[in-house]
Amino acid sequence: MGVAVTDSAAAIAAFGYEMGILKRLRRAGWWQAGVRDPESVAEHSLRVAQLAAVLAAEENGNPERAAYLALWHDSQETRTGDLPHSARPYVTKPDPRTITADQTADLPERAKESVRDAIEEFEAVETVEARCAKDADKLEMLLQAVEYRDVGVAQVDRWIESARKDLRTATARRVAEVAVTMPSLSWRGA
Secondary structure, eight states: OOOOOOSHHHHHHHHHHHHHHHHHOBOTHHHHTTOSSOOBHHHHHHHHHHHHHHHHHHTTSOHHHHHHHHHHTTTTHHHHOOOOGGGTTTOOOOOHHHHHHHHTTTSOHHHHHHHHHHHHHHHHTOSHHHHHHHHHHHHHHHHHHHHHHHTTOOOOHHHHHHHHHTOOSHHHHHHHHHHTTSOTTGGGOO
8 A cells, every 4th residue: 555645736636656557568469369578558558549549520529528538447447557458257347436436535626526527428438439449449559450460470369349439439440440451450451
């Protein structure tokens, strides 16, 4: 346990230091596919937020809200690490709301409620923005799998299929369908 922080500026700084762990925390599941240096949770979360905004724009949602939800979706991993799917039979996944409540306990009230509300909305998946953020999380994994496949990592098909089966929005399903058929460097043009 950390030391309780009573000054709001110090609490925000301490929270910022904790969130910095996400830059160093690697996405663990990719090691099982043979990726030697997988992306960090922070790198994953950045593209999830970007994709969530684009999906929400296409799904008539609020892009800024969807990106905000996506930005926080894995922040709890500072306390748990990134648990790969293979751990599920052995470990009960902790409730993200509980971890977020602990992480934000010392933050000033508005900041605390902002982060907690984002996690609650993301986990409830009742709004178009939450559906887009959840889809963006899966879609980012799919894009990452295609990128790894394109550089020679052979065992990524189960990540691709896992992502595809959980997509909720029509836009995300269309993007996934085409993304698996194109090279990851297609953005460069001819």
